[in-house]
Amino acid sequence: MNRTYIKDITTGCRHSISGFVENLRNKRTMAFLVIRDITGKLQVTLEKEKYPELAALVDQLTIHSVVTVEGEVVANEYVKMGGIEMLPDAMTIHSVADALPIKDDSEIDSKMDFRWIDLRREQNHLMLQMQTTLTNSMREFLVNRNFVEIHTPKLIGAASESGSEVFEVKYFDTKAYLAQSPQFYKQMAMASGLDRIFETGPVFRAEKSYTNKHATEFTGFDLEFSYVTSCEEVMHMEEELLAYAFAKVAEKHGEDIKRLFNKEVIVPTVPFPRIKLKDLYAELEAMYGYTVAEDAKGDLTTEAEHLCAKYSMEKYGSEFLFVTDYDAKERAFYHMRDDQGVPMGYDLIWRGCEITTGAVREHRFDVLKKQADEKGLAADVEFYLQFFRYGCPPHGGFGLGIDRLTMLFLGLSIKEAEFLFRGPNRLTP
Amino acid sequence: MNRTYIKDITTGCRHSISGFVENLRNKRTMAFLVIRDITGKLQVTLEKEKYPELAALVDQLTIHSVVTVEGEVVANEYVKMGGIEMLPDAMTIHSVADALPIKDDSEIDSKMDFRWIDLRREQNHLMLQMQTTLTNSMREFLVNRNFVEIHTPKLIGAASESGSEVFEVKYFDTKAYLAQSPQFYKQMAMASGLDRIFETGPVFRAEKSYTNKHATEFTGFDLEFSYVTSCEEVMHMEEELLAYAFAKVAEKHGEDIKRLFNKEVIVPTVPFPRIKLKDLYAELEAMYGYTVAEDAKGDLTTEAEHLCAKYSMEKYGSEFLFVTDYDAKERAFYHMRDDQGVPMGYDLIWRGCEITTGAVREHRFDVLKKQADEKGLAADVEFYLQFFRYGCPPHGGFGLGIDRLTMLFLGLSIKEAEFLFRGPNRLTP
Numbered sequence: 054m055n056r057t058y059i060k061d062i063t064t065g066c067r068h069s070i071s072g073f074v075e076n077l078r079n080k081r082t083m084a085f086l087v088i089r090d091i092t093g094k095l096q097v098t099l100e101k102e103k104y105p106e107l108a109a110l111v112d113q114l115t116i117h118s119v120v121t122v123e124g125e126v127v128a129n130e131y132v133k134m135g136g137i138e139m140l141p142d143a144m145t146i147h148s149v150a151d152a153l154p155i156k157d158d159s160e161i162d163s164k165m166d167f168r169w170i171d172l173r174r175e176q177n178h179l180m181l182q183m184q185t186t187l188t189n190s191m192r193e194f195l196v197n198r199n200f201v202e203i204h205t206p207k208l209i210g211a212a213s214e215s216g217s218e219v220f221e222v223k224y225f226d227t228k229a230y231l232a233q234s235p236q237f238y239k240q241m242a243m244a245s246g247l248d249r250i251f252e253t254g255p256v257f258r259a260e261k262s263y264t265n266k267h268a269t270e271f272t273g274f275d276l277e278f279s280y281v282t283s284c285e286e287v288m289h290m291e292e293e294l295l296a297y298a299f300a301k302v303a304e305k306h307g308e309d310i311k312r313l314f315n316k317e318v319i320v321p322t323v324p325f326p327r328i329k330l331k332d333l334y335a336e337l338e339a340m341y342g343y344t345v346a347e348d349a350k351g352d353l354t355t356e357a358e359h360l361c362a363k364y365s366m367e368k369y370g371s372e373f374l375f376v377t378d379y380d381a382k383e384r385a386f387y388h389m390r391d392d393q394g395v396p397m398g399y400d401l402i403w404r405g406c407e408i409t410t411g412a413v414r415e416h417r418f419d420v421l422k423k424q425a426d427e428k429g430l431a432a433d434v435e436f437y438l439q440f441f442r443y444g445c446p447p448h449g450g451f452g453l454g455i456d457r458l459t460m461l462f463l464g465l466s467i468k469e470a471e472f473l474f475r476g477p478n479r480l481t482p
Numbered sequence: 483m484n485r486t487y488i489k490d491i492t493t494g495c496r497h498s499i500s501g502f503v504e505n506l507r508n509k510r511t512m513a514f515l516v517i518r519d520i521t522g523k524l525q526v527t528l529e530k531e532k533y534p535e536l537a538a539l540v541d542q543l544t545i546h547s548v549v550t551v552e553g554e555v556v557a558n559e560y561v562k563m564g565g566i567e568m569l570p571d572a573m574t575i576h577s578v579a580d581a582l583p584i585k586d587d588s589e590i591d592s593k594m595d596f597r598w599i600d601l602r603r604e605q606n607h608l609m610l611q612m613q614t615t616l617t618n619s620m621r622e623f624l625v626n627r628n629f630v631e632i633h634t635p636k637l638i639g640a641a642s643e644s645g646s647e648v649f650e651v652k653y654f655d656t657k658a659y660l661a662q663s664p665q666f667y668k669q670m671a672m673a674s675g676l677d678r679i680f681e682t683g684p685v686f687r688a689e690k691s692y693t694n695k696h697a698t699e700f701t702g703f704d705l706e707f708s709y710v711t712s713c714e715e716v717m718h719m720e721e722e723l724l725a726y727a728f729a730k731v732a733e734k735h736g737e738d739i740k741r742l743f744n745k746e747v748i749v750p751t752v753p754f755p756r757i758k759l760k761d762l763y764a765e766l767e768a769m770y771g772y773t774v775a776e777d778a779k780g781d782l783t784t785e786a787e788h789l790c791a792k793y794s795m796e797k798y799g800s801e802f803l804f805v806t807d808y809d810a811k812e813r814a815f816y817h818m819r820d821d822q823g824v825p826m827g828y829d830l831i832w833r834g835c836e837i838t839t840g841a842v843r844e845h846r847f848d849v850l851k852k853q854a855d856e857k858g859l860a861a862d863v864e865f866y867l868q869f870f871r872y873g874c875p876p877h878g879g880f881g882l883g884i885d886r887l888t889m890l891f892l893g894l895s896i897k898e899a900e901f902l903f904r905g906p907n908r909l910t911p
Binding site: 056058071072073074089090091115117118119121147148149150151153154167168169170172173177178181182184185188189192193196199200201202203204205206207208209210211220221222223224225227229231238241242244245246247248249253254255257259261269270272279280416417418436437439440441442443444445446447455471472473475477480481482 | 485487500501502503518519520544546547548550576577578579580582583596597598599601602606607610611613614617618621622625628629630631632633634635636637638639640649650651652653654656658660667670671673674675676677678682683684686688690698699701708709845846847865868869870871872873874875876884900901902904906909910911
């Protein structure tokens, strides 16, 4: 008989369910199993004398063994789990589990060692389901607006941007590097006339960071679009995108996120508040007495970044804050600058954490080359500069980290928010 | 004024269009420009005496320069391009192109050197739009069937499967490798109770192959689902998935693919024909006199693979053919085998080219370990074997190469079908 998902079980019918044995009480005359699948849990109550062959199977079972069970599902007010139970008359054992090496409260590193067992927790299933909804809603939003999906190479011939360190790959008789961002190639797509593009893909950072928000590999969600001439247009695209995707997440998973993580999914209203970095520092000082040295005011300090959570909520009732007008010294050479030399870019802060850097890009070959020269990068990025010599539309874009968004949605560390975390000391499983 | 896509242009109104100068005839009193954006082309006809300032701008233009042009759009029966033209009264030059280093008929390697210019061709825009529809339709199909999207690590601690060569990465004080397939991790997701998962991501193969269908990096589309006990279920999922996605591609791009590539998009009917390898060889011999040595009949020869195009069309009127019952010697150790020792897997052949290997996987730790041992792999895959010790549902799945599908859809080589091709001698741009 066909499998029924546990959430779709109705009483008064026979059903077949498949899942992990989450709980097991094997008494003398009765056995009580809790079976869990991706959709829920059901109690299975076996009268052992009536079905001795099933009783023999149950004797083999252990916690997290995997079974298919068939039987009548009936109402029973004494059953805590939804007031229903299955009275089984057939069972198949697919897999008998060895004694589990971790528990729900094991240390994080043990959990990472046995991540596939840790991922079985209801919270982790929800995390990946939520991420699926988030990513696919963003794609849907973009495809409906004529964005084209591309897959840029991760193996590259030259280290892509300075700053972050890159991993070196042995490539036949030469060397390659792992792309630390699709930045250069998504701009190449603009020079290709693709007009609007996005990409979801891995991003590699050879940084020995051991914070709770850094990983050596994570999933980036990047986009770029043409004929953009103001930072405002880029910010507007991003706030519309996030409002759309957050609404989908709230609708589909809001209640479960509240129940399992005690976190509200707040669907933001558009526009998000915007503030210039200089004005933000003035506000943080006036409201919270936060001061910072003048020469540090060209960039957002980590403490100021955290304070944004409080500030944007108190001042604007918003979890989000666009911060603009950084100092050119602190920004990438490829950000376009306005007449005053201010980069036409922004950071987006959500819940006190930077989730995006976005900008209008410099598409004029001469200006771009000059800006690369200023940062001493012109030789390193020679191949990239060529993209702008044979005609290139003005354009802008931004990138998001899927794992970081997930982390902030659910209040997790990055280790907990990735399917399999990769860090300087972590390459397994 | 807001930009209008060229396909949406209507006569009798003012419009602003943005795009590349595809063609340029700058005469004494008149200038004729063809502007192309991602949606189409429009003739722009300038009366130079009436707008001397625009005439001066046009004098600066070169082929593939990028402009925004505004003006009234009118009907003109003498204009070949749709019988309409724009009479411009304003123009902005965004980017002046240097003389182009390649032409439409340049050698493939020159085109690869300047891929961003080559990608501007209408065919290549269509190729990436078609790929976007294909991939996103497949995701939509799966999300609607409770599949969860995952992102498995590409940096791995041990070479994943034997057979294909893997790239080695310098990873701080140790070594990592680039995943040549998400196979092991998508199975890990089954052990995690995620029930049904898919992934789109890069796949790396350190093979010195110079054929027109091999690349060192390409985009894989992989899925895996639980409680599968027959090869039939896996094949059925795949044929339904492809029929759905092909219908979307035909609907959205069928006409353009016919016009620009002279290829029909044939939406397949389900079920696709299925044949055992042994029976296929008998048929190929009977119908085409194709013979092969007995000891080569455990696998599909390249010639037999090509012949499948003709055979499946003549016999079943189908471009697709599932071939089952390969010899266990020729298949991966993780394919489940039936009572006769025959792997419960298949290859899917489309237009004479293998596009998938699918199978029911062996989820029983002891059997799996024995099968790994037989192939001398047990030590290499020790970390993977652990996934099956603590409970794992039966499962199956398959993988597709997005680039290979694109290639076959449009009749291209792999170099032409990737956004940026990577091969043993090709790491740039």
